[in-house]
Amino acid sequence: MADRLLTFSIFRYNPITPEIPPRMQEYQLEETMGMSLFIALNRLREELDPSLMFDFVCRAAICGSCAMLINGRPGLACKTLTQDMPDRITVMPLPVFKLVGDLSVDTGVWFRHLNVRTEAWIHTDKVFNPEAIEERMDNPTAQAIYDAERCIECGCCIGACATANMRADFMGAAFLNRIARFMIDPRDERPMAQYFDVVGTDEGVFGCIGLMACDDLCPMEIPLQGQLAFVRRKMAQMALKCARCK
Amino acid sequence: MILQKLLAKSPKLETRLELLELATGLMLFGFLQFHMFAVSSIILGVDAFNRDSARMDEYYLSYIGIPLIILALIVHGLVALRKAPWKIQEMRVFVQHSRRLAHLDTWAWGVQILTALIILVLAATHIWSVLVTWPIEAATSAARIQGGYFSNFVLLIVAAEIHAMVGLYRILVKWSWIHRKKFTNYLVYATIGMVGLGFLTLLVFYFRSIPKGLS
Numbered sequence A: 001m002a003d004r005l006l007t008f009s010i011f012r013y014n015p016i017t018p019e020i021p022p023r024m025q026e027y028q029l030e031e032t033m034g035m036s037l038f039i040a041l042n043r044l045r046e047e048l049d050p051s052l053m054f055d056f057v058c059r060a061a062i063c064g065s066c067a068m069l070i071n072g073r074p075g076l077a078c079k080t081l082t083q084d085m086p087d088r089i090t091v092m093p094l095p096v097f098k099l100v101g102d103l104s105v106d107t108g109v110w111f112r113h114l115n116v117r118t119e120a121w122i123h124t125d126k127v128f129n130p131e132a133i134e135e136r137m138d139n140p141t142a143q144a145i146y147d148a149e150r151c152i153e154c155g156c157c158i159g160a161c162a163t164a165n166m167r168a169d170f171m172g173a174a175f176l177n178r179i180a181r182f183m184i185d186p187r188d189e190r191p192m193a194q195y196f197d198v199v200g201t202d203e204g205v206f207g208c209i210g211l212m213a214c215d216d217l218c219p220m221e222i223p224l225q226g227q228l229a230f231v232r233r234k235m236a237q238m239a240l241k242c243a244r245c246k
Numbered sequence B: 001m002i003l004q005k006l007l008a009k010s011p012k013l014e015t016r017l018e019l020l021e022l023a024t025g026l027m028l029f030g031f032l033q034f035h036m037f038a039v040s041s042i043i044l045g046v047d048a049f050n051r052d053s054a055r056m057d058e059y060y061l062s063y064i065g066i067p068l069i070i071l072a073l074i075v076h077g078l079v080a081l082r083k084a085p086w087k088i089q090e091m092r093v094f095v096q097h098s099r100r101l102a103h104l105d106t107w108a109w110g111v112q113i114l115t116a117l118i119i120l121v122l123a124a125t126h127i128w129s130v131l132v133t134w135p136i137e138a139a140t141s142a143a144r145i146q147g148g149y150f151s152n153f154v155l156l157i158v159a160a161e162i163h164a165m166v167g168l169y170r171i172l173v174k175w176s177w178i179h180r181k182k183f184t185n186y187l188v189y190a191t192i193g194m195v196g197l198g199f200l201t202l203l204v205f206y207f208r209s210i211p212k213g214l215s
């Protein structure tokens, strides 16, 4: 494994200088023990090209800021070891999100919009009493909520989705997974009709054509096929029985 | 939210369209396989084929079934094609995305769009040519296949079976009725089996001698 000379082909483009067209630039680097793409990119920037732009915060697959296309597929750079990769590695920024420059994209605005649209907080009329003992929740429900909550908002599912790539207004797996999380939460008192209004549309769950690249490529391995199907079934039930819905 | 969207969007309608796509897709899937088994009776002989055809005629199955299937095809085409990449940019985005991703399920959708267009043209000519030589008899079918329709049928059988099987797979995945990885193999075997049956039927028709006066 050691002594390999890796070739990185990296997407370069800076929206501030649109006169320089997008291009792939090549760099070479000696592989070291346990090298991740995070380490490789940092060395490239330090040793070869200080102008290279990319994002990192936690370097431990927690913050979700280092998602990029690694040999064409969305993944976390900090979680990708070069020992699992061929000698030649192409790296591009995630599609769908606003390109900041080179490998850096703005997922923040997109996810902020998601949280606003899904109203990602518990809706309840109960007044919180800090003195009272917390209400119990059964274990399977807590587990199911936790499964959905593991999303780190990296955007890999969105970058991997053909519909999200083709249609800017499609909500995508991260969005629908968030909706599913609140739908199963017994503390949330929102009526199903309210969810129906947000995701029972072609921009919502019915924009999904079932390609499952999200499910295959989610770095957190959230069971997205099941999450999407759960929302889909609930919405189908609403369409068949909700008399008041539009 | 913007005014025209606020007024135009209708979750109920959009969901029902999706259910219509599901229903017509399943219905056409069922029909295609039934049709394939029905015409394959020629393998057992001319009499078996003609008996089947006459019986469907007798019980009015043909007169209810055929209009229903034509309607289902039109409705299915209209609702399913709303997902297709109509704009040249969408099409290029899809192809570039699929090449980068190298992901089988994603490519399979492109195949589905392509086979849909093949079916659209070939199924139309197929239905037309059958209806103008009504009733369905082994001799007229053989004459048709020997008279230049052979390659059309090869393409139609392959396109229809692939489209239908990928479509079924997609339905099962979207509604999560199956374990994805396990089921793929069965569908591949089923596709190969049905295409094989179709080809065998086609060959039997091709080498059948036709009574005089029909060729």
Ligand code: HEM
Pocket (backbone or CB within 6 Å): A209, B021, B022, B025, B026, B028, B029, B030, B032, B073, B076, B077, B078, B080, B081, B083, B084, B112, B113, B116, B117, B119, B120, B123, B160, B163, B164, B166, B167, B168, B170, B171
């Ligand atoms: C032999 C006849 C046909 C059969 C058995 C068939 C079957 C199916 C099935 C089962 C699906 C999956 C539906 C779903 O995901 O809900 C599907 C999807 C599709 N069909 Fe067909 N179909 C046939 C003919 C056609 C024709 C003639 C067209 C269009 C001209 C068409 C266009 C499409 C398209 C574009 C999709 C993909 C839609 C999506 O991804 O949501 N099909 N078909």
Ligand code: FES
Pocket (backbone or CB within 6 Å): A055, A056, A057, A058, A059, A060, A061, A062, A063, A064, A065, A066, A067, A076, A077, A078, A079
């Ligand atoms: S740097 Fe935080 S997930 Fe990779």
